[in-house]
Amino acid sequence: MKYFLIMCMALGLTMTGCKGEKEKAPTPAPVVQTEAEVDAVIVEDEVTVVEEVVVDDSVTTAEVVSSLEAVVDEPVVEADSMTGEVDAAADKAAADKAAADKAAADKAAVDKAAADKAAADKAAADKAAADKAAADKAAADKAAADMAAADKAAADKAAADKAAADKAAADKAAADKAAADKAAADKAAASAGNATAGAGKIGKCKACHSFDAGGSHKVGPNLFAVYGKKAGKAAGYNYGSDLKGASFIWDEKALSLWVCDSKSAIKSLTGNSGAKTKMTKQSKCGVDAQDIAAYLKTLK
Numbered sequence: 001m002k003y004f005l006i007m008c009m010a011l012g013l014t015m016t017g018c019k020g021e022k023e024k025a026p027t028p029a030p031v032v033q034t035e036a037e038v039d040a041v042i043v044e045d046e047v048t049v050v051e052e053v054v055v056d057d058s059v060t061t062a063e064v065v066s067s068l069e070a071v072v073d074e075p076v077v078e079a080d081s082m083t084g085e086v087d088a089a090a091d092k093a094a095a096d097k098a099a100a101d102k103a104a105a106d107k108a109a110v111d112k113a114a115a116d117k118a119a120a121d122k123a124a125a126d127k128a129a130a131d132k133a134a135a136d137k138a139a140a141d142k143a144a145a146d147m148a149a150a151d152k153a154a155a156d157k158a159a160a161d162k163a164a165a166d167k168a169a170a171d172k173a174a175a176d177k178a179a180a181d182k183a184a185a186d187k188a189a190a191s192a193g194n195a196t197a198g199a200g201k202i203g204k205c206k207a208c209h210s211f212d213a214g215g216s217h218k219v220g221p222n223l224f225a226v227y228g229k230k231a232g233k234a235a236g237y238n239y240g241s242d243l244k245g246a247s248f249i250w251d252e253k254a255l256s257l258w259v260c261d262s263k264s265a266i267k268s269l270t271g272n273s274g275a276k277t278k279m280t281k282q283s284k285c286g287v288d289a290q291d292i293a294a295y296l297k298t299l300k
Contacts, residue, residue, distance in 0.1 A: 167273070170273035170274075171271065171272075171273055173273065174267050174268055174271060174272070174273045175271060177264070177267075177268050178268035178269065178271065181253075181257050181265070181268050192290070192294065193252075193256075193287065193289075193290030193291040193292070193293055193294035193295075194290075194291050194294060195291070195294040195295045195297065195298050196295075197291040197294075197295075198288075198290075198291030198292040198293070198294050198295030198296075199295045201284065201288055201291055201292055201295075202292060202295065204282070205223075205259075205282070205292075207219075208220040208279075209221065209222065209223045210222045210223070210224070211223050211224055211299060212224055213225070217234070217236060217237045220279065221234040221237040221239075222234065222237075223296060223299065224299050224300075225299055225300045226250050226255075226296055226299070227250055227251070227252075227255070227296050227297045227299065227300065228249065228250065228251065229249070229250055230246075230247065230248075230249055230250075231243060231246045231247075231248050231249070231250055231254070231269070232244045232245070232246045240276065240277055240278055242266060242270060242272065242275035242276055242277065243266065243270075243275075243277055245270075246266075246269065246270050247270075248269045248270065250296075252290070252293040252294070252297065254269055255289075255292070255293035255296055255297075256289035256290055256292075256293045257269065257289075258279075259282050259284040259285075259288075259289050259292050259293070260282070260283065260284055260285035260286075260289045261281050261282075261283070261285070262277050262279040262280070262281060262282065263276075263277065263281055
């Protein structure tokens, strides 16, 4: 559009110049313009150029056209310059935004790494604390178990020591009683029993024992030739464990103690306070015991 206007104005000026040379027409009145007729950016410059060309008869059409083109190009140059500045500003803004975005991303990565490390450190610290607590509990449990075991061992030893002491005391008591019984038997032996009298005192004994040679065992063993034999060894008879394991000899003392109180005699004769016998207490003591022992001595 601008170039079209320029060409029209140039053509008009050329024609006006030619007419001036022929008619020497008076100088035309100044051109009146409005914003609606031409572009606001070049109106004043274009009018000025037209006025100068009309006044100066020596200006050629080519020069006018060149001048008008220069006037029209100035806003174009300025527009291009402004466009470059806008583009540069846009590029700088984009670069600044990219740099800011990268800085924000870098900071977010650093913050995440720090948070991850803090979480890992806390997890490690928590595990270490839990492991230490578990180890402390295990150590405490072991210490408690060791102490309980030591207490039990001490209690067991105390019980064993007491049992041993009780047994030693019982054994001593049995030995003391055996010694007393021996003294009593020795005293009885010194006075020697009456065998004939003793034969009449074994009536109750015959209920459980036989007294003849080759006699069979009854509730108790056959007593023929028992004198001088080791206790608990009669062939074919099933003795209790304590009497079977005894080692004393059936002499007058042992026989006298036995017919008086067999339950007590087995303890003193064996030296075992816990020894037992199936034979019931006969209570043939003193002279009666001596007489029966004297009678048994004759069975051989």
